[in-house]
Amino acid sequence: MTRSDTLRVAVIGTGKMGADHVRRIQGVVSGARVSAVVDVDAERAKAVAARVDGCTAYTDPVTAMAADDVDAVLIASPGPAHEAALLAALERDLPVLCEKPLTPDAASALRVLEAERRLGHRRVQVGFMRRYDPEYVRLKALLNTGQLGRPLLLHHRHRNAASPPFFTSEMLISDSVAHETDVTRWLLGQEITAVTVLRPRPSVNAPDGLQDPQFVVFETDAGVVVDVEIFVNCGFGYQVQAEVVCERGTARIGDGHAMVTNMAGRWGGTIAQDFTDRFADAYDRELQAWADATRRGEVTGPSVWDGYAAAAVCEAGVRALTDGGRVAVELVERPGLYA
Amino acid sequence: MTRSDTLRVAVIGTGKMGADHVRRIQGVVSGARVSAVVDVDAERAKAVAARVDGCTAYTDPVTAMAADDVDAVLIASPGPAHEAALLAALERDLPVLCEKPLTPDAASALRVLEAERRLGHRRVQVGFMRRYDPEYVRLKALLNTGQLGRPLLLHHRHRNAASPPFFTSEMLISDSVAHETDVTRWLLGQEITAVTVLRPRPSVNAPDGLQDPQFVVFETDAGVVVDVEIFVNCGFGYQVQAEVVCERGTARIGDGHAMVTNMAGRWGGTIAQDFTDRFADAYDRELQAWADATRRGEVTGPSVWDGYAAAAVCEAGVRALTDGGRVAVELVERPGLYA
Amino acid sequence: MTRSDTLRVAVIGTGKMGADHVRRIQGVVSGARVSAVVDVDAERAKAVAARVDGCTAYTDPVTAMAADDVDAVLIASPGPAHEAALLAALERDLPVLCEKPLTPDAASALRVLEAERRLGHRRVQVGFMRRYDPEYVRLKALLNTGQLGRPLLLHHRHRNAASPPFFTSEMLISDSVAHETDVTRWLLGQEITAVTVLRPRPSVNAPDGLQDPQFVVFETDAGVVVDVEIFVNCGFGYQVQAEVVCERGTARIGDGHAMVTNMAGRWGGTIAQDFTDRFADAYDRELQAWADATRRGEVTGPSVWDGYAAAAVCEAGVRALTDGGRVAVELVERPGLYA
Amino acid sequence: MTRSDTLRVAVIGTGKMGADHVRRIQGVVSGARVSAVVDVDAERAKAVAARVDGCTAYTDPVTAMAADDVDAVLIASPGPAHEAALLAALERDLPVLCEKPLTPDAASALRVLEAERRLGHRRVQVGFMRRYDPEYVRLKALLNTGQLGRPLLLHHRHRNAASPPFFTSEMLISDSVAHETDVTRWLLGQEITAVTVLRPRPSVNAPDGLQDPQFVVFETDAGVVVDVEIFVNCGFGYQVQAEVVCERGTARIGDGHAMVTNMAGRWGGTIAQDFTDRFADAYDRELQAWADATRRGEVTGPSVWDGYAAAAVCEAGVRALTDGGRVAVELVERPGLYA
Incomplete structure (x- = not known):
């Protein structure tokens, strides 16, 4: 056309x-x-x-x-x-x-x-x-300049005010951390090779039986260690943050400082309440x-390869959540179409 | 249609x-x-x-x-x-x-x-x-809720990295402060009734003969005092900030904290370099x-009324810059069409 | 000894x-x-x-x-x-x-x-x-390095939660702005030569008859323009901020970001409630x-010279508040002891 | 006496x-x-x-x-x-x-x-x-109010500009993370029961053979999951940060925003270069x-109990670093003197 x-x-x-x-x-x-x-x-x-x-x-x-x-x-x-x-x-x-x-x-x-x-x-x-979010785009652009040196660690925070009624413990991985799976691979240009999931004491505000929050650790094929705090009943809002720790510096996004007020003994601002606000x-x-x-x-x-890799990592993550310990991620060979 | x-x-x-x-x-x-x-x-x-x-x-x-x-x-x-x-x-x-x-x-x-x-x-x-900038929109929305009480003072900062070659001292008012003229009227819903312009020592980085920076003070028909720092050769970037001081609190926009880095002994972020970046x-x-x-x-x-009022305030401002002292702003009666 | x-x-x-x-x-x-x-x-x-x-x-x-x-x-x-x-x-x-x-x-x-x-x-x-406050000390040290170039403008904010019962409109100058008088002289190493005081609409939360807030403008003998927002019934706390605008950059103190919380839809921190907290x-x-x-x-x-100069500026300020317009500050010749 | x-x-x-x-x-x-x-x-x-x-x-x-x-x-x-x-x-x-x-x-x-x-x-x-640092004190005071609910996760960052020549991989745990060991126990009022240490790719700026950074995960007897980024050759300065994630909110310290400058296209501030500055x-x-x-x-x-518990956790941490996997921490029964 x-x-x-x-x-x-x-x-x-x-x-x-x-x-x-x-x-x-x-x-x-x-x-x-x-x-x-x-x-x-x-x-x-x-x-x-x-x-x-x-x-x-x-x-x-x-x-x-x-x-x-x-x-x-x-x-x-x-x-x-x-x-x-x-x-x-x-x-x-x-x-x-x-x-x-x-x-x-x-x-x-x-x-x-x-x-x-x-x-x-x-x-x-x-x-x-998220690959189109201006802050992630800026973060990736900065990494690509090489100014900070190579990435060594990557910290993610992913918080929702409350989870929908049908949410299961596995969905914290397969539905929520799925995003971190992709932005990790995209920001670093690396594949995730292993997943470990830690299970903190669940919040009293999480529905009965829901393992929330979880603390997920990825390892990549270039040796970067990545952690994800996923907390879908944090109560206070929707917050997505990332900090890359590199050899010569760090870069952080997601603080969201647009308007600052002084009121009633406190300074600060509002927190977005859901993804339609934060990622509109x-x-x-x-x-x-x-x-x-x-x-x-x-x-x-x-690409479809990105969709497949995310699915494979999430499957490993759900197994790590269920069985405990570290679970390796197995991918098929990458077809030339996605080189 | x-x-x-x-x-x-x-x-x-x-x-x-x-x-x-x-x-x-x-x-x-x-x-x-x-x-x-x-x-x-x-x-x-x-x-x-x-x-x-x-x-x-x-x-x-x-x-x-x-x-x-x-x-x-x-x-x-x-x-x-x-x-x-x-x-x-x-x-x-x-x-x-x-x-x-x-x-x-x-x-x-x-x-x-x-x-x-x-x-x-x-x-x-x-x-x-600026009336369409998300931060100004949020600021006006907050003022409209009444949570902060009535506005009493309004502080503006308006900084450009460098002025174009043809810029004159009068244009700091008629071209740059013109924006603050409008957002002041719009944020407060008030007319500006007087203008005073102070002339600090000019920066060595301003072209010869250019009075830069200037410090402009507006008074409104509801008694709000408004100050504008206009500095068109600040060197470091383009920065537009506003803080409204109300009876129960203040609100500030324009800090621009999107990505924060740690590097070489400093934390912080970049400053937009021009309006096409800040106000895209x-x-x-x-x-x-x-x-x-x-x-x-x-x-x-x-509306056309807004364009006219801005022109009248800027004319008074240019006179205040040239003659010194406080210059009153005279407006015709507002036609019903713009009520 | x-x-x-x-x-x-x-x-x-x-x-x-x-x-x-x-x-x-x-x-x-x-x-x-x-x-x-x-x-x-x-x-x-x-x-x-x-x-x-x-x-x-x-x-x-x-x-x-x-x-x-x-x-x-x-x-x-x-x-x-x-x-x-x-x-x-x-x-x-x-x-x-x-x-x-x-x-x-x-x-x-x-x-x-x-x-x-x-x-x-x-x-x-x-x-x-205030000359012993770590933030002011850092600000002065930075100015002294010359990295930012010469100062052109200086913005002060001085806010108290509430004024004591005996406070008069004149005391906003002679008691509160007295501090800005001194830190202005000390930060810039210049004398204040004129004072103008603007009177915004008073806050409903100020006691009857108290002109609060006020907006004070100093001019110095080196041409720096200094503004002070003094607001002693701002309601939300005690806040002292300063921003120096120089030829190559600006520096700001008093934001006070020590602990940041996310709670109930808001991020931010607490504001000190009085000077014993902020300036302990x-x-x-x-x-x-x-x-x-x-x-x-x-x-x-x-020194005593500093005490005298502050008194002279405050006297001029009180006159400017009462009479309106710009009031020049007259100082005796500085004795060699205070050179 | x-x-x-x-x-x-x-x-x-x-x-x-x-x-x-x-x-x-x-x-x-x-x-x-x-x-x-x-x-x-x-x-x-x-x-x-x-x-x-x-x-x-x-x-x-x-x-x-x-x-x-x-x-x-x-x-x-x-x-x-x-x-x-x-x-x-x-x-x-x-x-x-x-x-x-x-x-x-x-x-x-x-x-x-x-x-x-x-x-x-x-x-x-x-x-x-660190128990005497004003920010940690404020953080603990906030936790003690119960406003945030119970802690679920705790994130630590501990960064040094450069390590001294005699530093070993084990000392990242026993010398550096020793501090996080104590503040974790003190902030939460809980004992650490297990330690896991992940080994990211070492920085090119770390001396040969030094495993730097490391990513340490603690589990406590009340089910809180704690992570520590320890990075002793980060290059840019000394930075100690902590964020507690609780059931109703989070609180973060260590951002250090005392003076903010605009200069040469960047806003921000300086980072302390060593602990004598940050913790003076x-x-x-x-x-x-x-x-x-x-x-x-x-x-x-x-107390001595605190010194003993830190030593026991660090010993387990060093074992986790050396052997891989999760190492349980064993403590003797706590004597009544330290109840």
């Missing part, structure tokens, strides 16, 4: 995340519009479509992908539905932005990887939106970058 | 600012595109138009405004050219976003005000983009908000 | 400040002890003396100064009593640390200055304890430095 | 730390003086004694302790000499402040503990001076508190 065409996107899944992406494509992203929405719940799909000019509602992803006015696909359905949608999109050679996780486990991620490898060129971008900008930039690249016929974001 | 139409914009002036707005409308803003560019320099206009699909180059603003594919006008030409372009746009009842200043002096601003008043509805938005986001949001409102048939941003 | 002797101090005035100094000399300062306390209230003097071994209570300062076991004098009585005590101490050639203000007005300060000048050597140190360390260091210097036979701290 | 007496202290060891304590007792601490100094190097002892009035030089600690003018003992000799000096002081029932470590290993610490237990009352304070105040307060308590006949600081 040429640069001047508007990208016509089919959004699969119209839950909270999908509906937000529809709003974003229509009201924020330049050069793209939503031409189709898909949901197993036909009423919900119709309701969303009705608010968008020239948008058709579907219940079947494959039918939507076959429509004349669909140039690209955004997958925001629940994780277990991703594999089928991804394989269908690859079959049609359609560009895809797939919300994380790519798929719920490493085996299914490998099947997607294999399909794209057979296709012979990249079509899929995974929705690891990252989502906007992610979709704009995807639309721009897609219109140029390119794929520039996190 | 209906919500689904793409707004077709004529950009008048293709200098640094105009060209940047063309880029912004094409690549960032959703729901708008550039259909015409105008510049007295025909070659420059053509060069810009050539990079945009469906964009025509003009040398005369009035001809461009008459084109079928022009729904709205963005004025980014030099200040002295604004009045004619504004009056022409108002004659055609076209929506306008006019870069600040509205016009170079209060008398010409009044003529624009009178033209819009005769038209009977608002069509012009002035480019005071504000410009993006300003244009998106203008495009969205225009497509809804509304005008929501800073 | 030789280095090994313990300095025996007579403390004049046993109100809140005097009693605190007795505690400090006894429990904090090395190489000094309180041998006499003086108060017009004989009972109060006795009560304080009873808690200190080898300490005698007096009601008359002159009698106390004549005692064999008194090596030095600390004056902490009300300001109007200072002149007589200072002249008596100078008559006996006794080292003195005199709480600020030196005396309540410039005329009486001049009489003390004349007495010391006749004595021919310095004996009196004035209690401007400065008082300790001031007295230790005075005791050490006195035992070496030296006077190293703020 | 009665409150009014000056405490006469014998300082054992006149190396860098001992000489600094002599200076501190003479010039900073109120109510104490140095009456004896002891060093195996007779010349060094004499040189130090010569600078202090009424101070005698010794080469033998026991002889010094027997002198009439010695009320208390400060041990600042190398660690291997501590046990003998401690036992001699306990034999004479003399109050002792013993620099950390109490003794180099748990077995010798136990012998000291047994001697004090037999004596029947506490006489020994261990020099864990803590040492002053520690010695003053010890002198005050000793004059009252009390022992209030860290």
Whole structure:
């Protein structure tokens, strides 16, 4: 397609995340519009479509992908539905932005990887939106200059005010730490080779039986030690911080000092309450970058390999949580497509 | 026009600012595109138009405004050219976003005000983009809650790394402090009634004869005292900060703490080097908000009255700089259109 | 006296400040002890003396100064009593640390200055304890390196949670801004030549009739413009901040970031509630430095000239508050003793 | 001894730390003086004694302790000499402040503990001076209020600009992390039950063969997980930070924001270069508190039990470093004297 065409996107899944992406494509992203929405719940799909000019509602992803006015696909359905949608999109050679996780486990991620490898060129971008957050971008840019020397340690903090009712102890790894899995690999340009999970005393504010917080330690193939505090019922807000310790200095992001007040004996500021607040900008930039690249016929974001590696690390992490001790991460050989 | 139409914009002036707005409308803003560019320099206009699909180059603003594919006008030409372009746009009842200043002096601003008043509805938005900066927006929102009580004092810092060669002592007021003039009025919801300008010893780094820095004091019609440090050759970067002191607390913006490093005996971060870095986001949001409102048939941003009041305050400020002492600001009665 | 002797101090005035100094000399300062306390209230003097071994209570300062076991004098009585005590101490050639203000007005300060000048050597140190605060000391040290270039502007913030019942509008200048008067002169090494006072709308939380806050502008003999926000009923705590703007950079103190918490949607820290908290360390260091210097036979701290200059600036400031406009500060020629 | 007496202290060891304590007792601490100094190097002892009035030089600690003018003992000799000096002081029932470590290993610490237990009352304070640092004190006070709920995680950062030439990989634990061992136990009021040590890739700036940095994980008897980054060749300065993560919030110390500058494109401040800068105040307060308590006949600081527990944790840590994996910490039953 040429640069001047508007990208016509089919959004699969119209839950909270999908509906937000529809709003974003229509009201924020330049050069793209939503031409189709898909949901197993036909009423919900119709309701969303009705608010968008020239948008058709579907219940079947494959039918939507076959429509004349669909140039690209955004997958925001629940994780277990991703594999089928991804394989269908690859079959049609359609560009895809797939919300994380790519798929719920490493085996299914490998099947997607294999399909794209057979296709012979990249079509899929995974929705690891932190790579588009201005602070992470600045951190990576600084690391790349080499001013700080090589990284030796990396500290992550990942805190949510409260976890949703369905959250399990395993999901602290597979759903939450999944983000740190990706930004660790991306910031360092290294693979994670082992995972250890420590289990502190759970907070009284965590639901019964939920192991929250957890303290996760990664080791990388270049010897960097990475720790992640994951605490999904911290009560006070949503906070994502990282500090890289290098040979000649450290760099830290996520302090968030935008407005400082003095009031009633205290100075300070507010803490974002959820990811839509903290990472609003990252989502906007992610979709704009995807639309721009897609219109140029390119794929520039996190790849299927990144989605697969995250799944493999999370699987090892869940095993470490359950069994205790250190669990090695095993990856298949990296195909040339993702070199 | 209906919500689904793409707004077709004529950009008048293709200098640094105009060209940047063309880029912004094409690549960032959703729901708008550039259909015409105008510049007295025909070659420059053509060069810009050539990079945009469906964009025509003009040398005369009035001809461009008459084109079928022009729904709205963005004025980014030099200040002295604004009045004619504004009056022409108002004659055609076209929506306008006019870069600040509205016009170079209060008398010409009044003529624009009178033209819009005769038209009977608002069509012009002035480019005071700080009103769209997330930090200023948060500050105003906090003031509006009343949590801090009423404002009593307001401190501004406005620092540029270096001034351009053509900058005069008067321009520190009319070009730089013009921004503080507007955000003061907007944050407080008050008019400025008097200006005093103090002249510290000039910096050795300021060009010969330039009175830099200056220290400007405003008084408002509700008794708030406002001070502005304006320093356009501070050397270290671009910094815009504000602190409102209220009856029960204070709030401060502009500290800019995004990434903190430890290196070579120092902790800290970088300082933005110019306004395109510090206020990139504000410009993006300003244009998106203008495009969205225009497509809804509304005008929501800073009005011609705001442009006129800024011009009147700056005129008083320049007199205070030249003559010394305190200079009162005289405004005409505010027309009902801007109530 | 030789280095090994313990300095025996007579403390004049046993109100809140005097009693605190007795505690400090006894429990904090090395190489000094309180041998006499003086108060017009004989009972109060006795009560304080009873808690200190080898300490005698007096009601008359002159009698106390004549005692064999008194090596030095600390004056902490009300300001109007200072002149007589200072002249008596100078008559006996006794080292003195005199709480600020030196005396309540410039005329009486001049009489003390004349007495010391006749004595021919310095004996009196004035209690401007901010000069001993680690942050101010660091700020002055940085200015002295010349790294930032010459100072051009200086911004002060001085906020108290609430004013005592007896506080008048004039005392915001003569009692509170007196500190900024001294640190301005000391940081810059310049004299203040003019004062302007602006009167914002008073806070609803200020007692009826109290002009609070005020905004004070100093000009110095080297052309630096200095502003002081003084707000003695700010409600939220005690805050003293300063920022020097120089030709190549700025430096700011007083932000106070010691412990940062995340709690209930907010990050930040506590604000000191009064000067005994914020400046506890400065008082300790001031007295230790005075005791050490006195035992070496030296006077190293703020001089009678400093006390006189502060009084003259404050008098001009009070006039500026009352009469409006800019009031010039007139100083006598500086005697060689204070060169 | 009665409150009014000056405490006469014998300082054992006149190396860098001992000489600094002599200076501190003479010039900073109120109510104490140095009456004896002891060093195996007779010349060094004499040189130090010569600078202090009424101070005698010794080469033998026991002889010094027997002198009439010695009320208390400060041990600042190398660690291997501590046990003998401690036992001699306990034999004479003399109050002792013993620099950390109490003794180099748990077995010798136990012998000291047994001697004090037999004596029947506490006489020994261990020099864990961080307990006197104003920031740690504030952190513990906040934890004690219960506002944050119970602690779940504790993050420590401990960074030195460069390690001394004799430093070994084991000393990162036994010498450096020894401090975190104590503040962890003190802040939480819990014992450490297991230690794990991870070995990141060593920095190119660490001497050959030195495992630097290390990442140490403690588990406590109440289920808190504690991590320590120890990095003794970080290059940029000396930095000690801690963040406690509790059920309702977190609190962090060690950011050190005293003066903030804008210069050459960067904002920020300086980093302390060594512990004498960062913890100067803590040492002053520690010695003053010890002198005050000793004059009252009390022992209030860290006990022999604390010294023993630190030694036991460090021994386990060194084993974890050498052998890999998780090493449990075994403590004897706590005697009633230290309940």
